Structures are given as C-alpha cells and as structure tokens.
C-alpha cells in the first residue's frame with residue numbers, strides 16, 4: 311500500500327540531503343506503546359516517541375539507546391529498524407529520521423527535563439497532539455510493517471507526501487540504496 315503524491319513536489323528528492331540525522335523509538339508492551347510528551351527541542355509540546363539527533367560518530371542504533379537513557383532512563387533491548395522518514399521542512403533544518411521498534415527494555419520509564427513518559431493504548435494514540443505525518447505510518451508500523459516516508463512541510467502542515475510500506479530506505483525512490 312502506498313500514499314501517492316497528489317501533486318509534484320518542488321523538492322529535488324534524488325539529491326536531497328537532510329541537515330539533521332535523527333532517531334525515534336516506539337516500545338510496545340501488550341496493546342500499549344511508550345510515548346513521550348516532548349518538553350524540549352524540535353517538536354516541544356508534542357507527543358512523540360523518545361528519540362533525538364544522532365551525534366557525530368554515532369550510529370543510529372547507538373543514538374536511539376542513548377536518547378532513551380537520557381530522556382526516560384530506560385535501555386531498549388533488541389531494537390529493530392522499521393523505517394526511515396525524510397522531512398523537508400520550511401522553517402527548521404531538514405531531518406532524516408531512523409525509526410525503531412522494541413518490545414524489551416531495562417529500567418523504569420521516568421520523567422526527565424526532556425520528556426514525560428506516557429504508556430498509551432494503541433487505539434488511543436493522540437494523533438491530534440503529534441506531528442501530522444505520524445498518522446500516515448505509525449499505525450502500520452505498530453502492526454509490523456516496515457516503511458519509507460517522504461514529507462514536505464510548510465510550517466507544521468504537510469504539503470506533499472509519499473509513504474511506502476514493505477521496504478525501508480532511500481533506495482525506494484532513488485533506484486539504488
């Protein structure tokens with residue numbers, strides 16, 4: 311299944327490079343998922359998964375473990391890469407985000423200055439408090455589908471999007487990985 315672009319994107323995606331490499335994590339437990347209320351940084355005030363920028367020299371896998379430790383004092387175990395998100399933004403730097411899912415973790419999710427943890431029933435995920443793209447991939451990802459998404463934002467509104475399920479990575483629209 312794919313969401314087909316309804317108009318031409320002005321972004322030249324073949325040569326597009328994000329300024330910020332980033333990560334997101336969604337930990338599932340039964341019918342719930344661990345979300346956060348983000349208290350600092352990009353998307354402050356929104357609900358999201360824990361995550362953040364990849365530091366220089368870090369892999370995405372290392373970064374997502376560090377971010378979960380910093381934001382919630384937990385260590386995810388056995389994280390699986392599920393998707394890649396490419397955000398062409400209008401008023402903040404462009405972002406390339408690696409999305410992970412896990413079912414195991416060590417520690418107790420704890421509120422920090424960066425995040426309030428929220429165990430949330432999957433059927434009650436508050437999409438109206440999240441980035442607009444999330445409703446286009448998070449439900450499918452939580453059911454186990456890998457994906458690649460490209461989104462062009464004007465402010466916080468999507469003006470163009472292309473989401474494809476069943477494969478993860480830039481090669482989907484590039485012709486090679």
Ligand SMILES: Nc1[nH]c(=O)nc2c1ncn2[C@H]1C[C@H](O)[C@@H](COP(=O)(O)OP(=O)(O)OP(=O)(O)O)O1
Pocket residue numbers: 332333334350351352353358360361362363364397405407441442443444
């Ligand atoms: N459109 C979008 N949809 C989404 O679901 N998550 C988005 C998003 N745009 C950005 N993010 C997330 C991805 C990543 O986890 C996070 C990056 O935010 P931040 O820059 O705040 O990261 P950090 O927590 O590293 O912050 P600093 O330590 O302040 O640099 O925002």
